Amino acid sequence: MRIQGCLRSVLVALAVASTALVSPACSKSPQITAESIEDNWALTEQHEPGSVVMTVAQDGQVTVLVKDRDGKPIEEGVSGNVKVKVPGKEGAPVTAELVPEPKAGGVLLAKIPPLEDDLTEVNYEFNVKGAPFKGVLHVPRGGTRELHEKAKENDAHKLDGMKGPNGGVLQPVGDDIVEIVGDKDSGDLRVYVLDLNLKPVPIGDREIKLAIQTASGPDVIVLAPGPDRLYFTGKLNVKVNPTKITVVVKEGGHTDVVLCGYHPGSVIVVGPSAPVITVLVATGWAVKVDVKPTVIVHDDDDDDGRVIIVHKHKHRHKHKGKGHWKW
Structure with missing residues (x-):
């Protein structure tokens, strides 16, 4: 019985050790690939020689994929950097070099400081087989994901x-x-x-x-x-x-x-x-501003499909319709 118990302990230890050996390899699988980057709140900018697909995350992680004119990922011959001036701090902008992500089909990574201001200017400059790709993104705290989600709402x-x-x-x-x-x-x-x-x-x-x-x-x-x-x-x-x-x-x-x-x-x-x-x-600024506007308050506590209207003189009444505008 004692021999069987020892044998069982040895087998468990070997299983744990083999799991530890396998786990790092699994963790190194790329989170974003050439096939998935556009599904991860990327912005695509079309240049003359091709396009740049880029995500900027709130933590400062930048993911880039460059495509040729036919929309095919360019897996080799891409270099460059992204540059950002940290809001509220003096000195030269922070520059982050692109680093290829292994087994990701041409995806490159860079790390800039976390996005802390309501708007951060991110400049990129890439060299793609001798062709320059230069551009600028202005991103909020939530990065390109926030721009994507706001656009979806709009x-x-x-x-x-x-x-x-x-x-x-x-x-x-x-x-x-x-x-x-x-x-x-x-x-x-x-x-x-x-x-x-x-x-x-x-x-x-x-x-x-x-x-x-x-x-x-x-x-x-x-x-x-x-x-x-x-x-x-x-x-x-x-x-x-x-x-x-x-x-x-x-x-x-x-x-x-x-x-x-x-x-x-x-x-x-x-x-x-x-x-x-x-x-x-050509404008003469002739349009007048309504100084007593109607303000829509999105409040429908009784779920009757109506929202509360509040005028400047503060009386309230119900109005039939949806809480969001559609034109």
Whole structure:
């Protein structure tokens, strides 16, 4: 009996040892591969020589896959880095070199500091068999996943192709719809908050900034409240229509960040062939702001399909309809 007990102990020890030998090999399997990267909240930017598929996670993990013009992953001959300036800290930007991920079909990894600001500028510069790929992403604390999820939420708003009351670009941001519009002669920029009827309303205690990409490079514009807080105002440093706009809206301790016009799974064209977002128009700023707006409160405690309407003079009544806007 004692011999059998010893033998049993030896067998258990061998089993544990063999498991320990196998486990590290299993743990080294790539979490993201060329086949799965696009299902992990990646953004795809189309360049002239090919495309860059990239994820940026909240912890600073960057995952990259470069594809050729035919959409095939390029597994060899890719090098480069991503560069980020840590918000609130002086000094040179932090640079992280790309490192190939074994057995991942061309996926490369880099590690930057964790995303701690409401908006972080991530520059990338790759060399792909002699061809340069350069670009910029502006990502929120939640990284590319947050941009993807916000875009999915915004798909319920049917605003594509519609113009704002001043002729500007419409963009859902959280529970708001904003109009981004600039004067083509002066470069003066305004952002209006709109109601359900796409009419301008006072901005309240909101704060807004825009990350704008043009052929001259990226620029972040912190907008200031206009007179009587009826709209936001700023100025374009270069009087050209941008190719990308990332919008940040802060209100009551909550922040929403969206990539203007982006839909989940769509490809963002960058470089010389990138289409522009037409914010510059001939405007006389003649549209008036409704200083007594209707505010929608998404509250349906009795599950009757109605939401509470609160007017500026504070009376409340029920309104039939869904709690989210659809156009």
